[in-house]
Amino acid sequence: MPPQDALVEESDVPGAVVTAAGVETATAVRLERLRASAVGAGLDAFLATGDESIAYLTGFRPLQLERLFAVAVMANGEGAIVVPRLDLGQLDDAPDELAKVAYEASSDGLPELAVVLSGAHRIGVEEDHLIYARAAALREHGFDVVPAGHLIAALRWRKDDLEIAKISAACELVEQTLARMFAELRPGAVEREVNAQVESLLREHGASAAHPLILFGENAANPHGQPSLRELRRGDVVCADLSACLDGYWGDLTRCATVGPASEWAHEAWQLVRDAQWAAIDACRTGNAARAVDAAQRSLVESRPDLGACLHGAGHAIGLAVHEPPFLVPRTETALEEGMIFTIEPGIYQAGTGGIRLEDDVLVTVSGPEVLSSHAVDLVQLEA
Structure with a gap:
């Protein structure tokens, strides 16, 4: 690390x-x-x-x-x-x-x-x-x-300026930790060890709590899978979901990478999930129902069953807790208001192959959505 x-x-x-x-x-x-x-x-x-x-x-x-x-x-x-x-x-x-x-x-x-x-x-x-x-x-x-x-x-x-600043700081810490992790990650790394190292790194830099969930290859097909003794191999997709609490408030981001060139599945799944995230972010506008944000990403992800399954909603609110209501799922009618902050995290999962998820934290403003992290546009490629 x-x-x-x-x-x-x-x-x-x-x-x-x-x-x-x-x-x-x-x-x-x-x-x-x-x-x-x-x-x-x-x-x-x-x-x-x-x-x-x-x-x-x-x-x-x-x-x-x-x-x-x-x-x-x-x-x-x-x-x-x-x-x-x-x-x-x-x-x-x-x-x-x-x-x-x-x-x-x-x-x-x-x-x-x-x-x-x-x-x-x-x-x-x-x-x-x-x-x-x-x-x-x-x-x-x-x-x-x-x-x-x-x-x-x-x-x-509805977050006030103080809360927005704290969540932004937590996102900054998580984002830079993800970048450093990918810079160091090589074939032979063990899931469980990488998760422990990343949690330690987050805590060393001020996080009072941290929840890394970094999964390799077929293990990433389970969105909430448990890190194992599996080693990283050439051709794997890495799905890295990191959340950290800094000064009482959480940041929660997910990035994906491939070890070596992306397979056709990984490339197409990434493009689909990226487009779904853009659609969901654009739907984060005052007055829209929470379910409309989910529908924006779900319609795209479910259009490609050949690439995998849509297993969860578009995201959740975040703040003093890493998961807070309102939840961006089909049953939530709550109207979005200025000051709400949500994770937007569409994903697609294919059993036996892997999972692709992209997550950013988004502030709802009167002028439209504001992404609090650097919006990833490329699938990271690691050295094989």
Whole structure:
């Protein structure tokens, strides 16, 4: 793998350096918007318990194990973050709008949360994150607990300037890591070892988490296949899907290469997938339904069954989580809005041969789609 100084540092990316004051301002705005949404939905309070949502509202991302973490946003203008005492020291930069409430190891945090929520009755919760036992306990305290995760999801869909800068920085790191990996990759390399080396490289350059998925030859016919002990051989297609979390936000890109000249299948599959991606990117416009983006790529990929199968949708939103809603699949009617960021990743897969996928991260703007990474136009050819 390349030396550490071969990759871009976070400070080299325009807009990537954000002051604490900027973060504090952003979280204050988000808290107020969530409060307004809760009031509009007839709620007395909203309770955020998912780690991404807590990070979105406070800048603090908890390690979610068995302990309760929650942010309560009250309709009356008050609010609090409830954490185990062992995590209280991590809240120095939490927004001043939130009271800090810590509970001892002798408590499960629910009595303290009930005190924070006192005076409220109808509580909106993230139904995908609040476990049943805790919801039941809140009801025993007299609260009317209702599903309302869509309120914070809708806020998180639209990225602000701070978030766009962070996602762009993550894309920069991933893209340059891909380029360095391809520059070093040679026949005889082992899938599992290459994945481990790339993950280590991403972490060395600031990624707090990384998910490389680099597959060779026929293994790439499974979009979510597991890296094995297979060695790289002449004639193989390499499908390299890398995602990394930098300063809390994810970048997710996929590039493909051939070892030596591309086969007829690889060449035609690449051209098809590239055209499908262009069509899907062009469909990333405000007002379009998410399913329309998928339809734009699916109609092309499915037109060539001789090259393989279309096994997944066009992509997904990305941000504090590597996979976020809305998802670009046939069932999603959600209209695209300014500030949404999606992966656009059409692919085609032929069992026994391989898979070709091309993925970039795309920002929806009022003037049209903006690709946050360098849009690949050529299939990489590696030395054989």
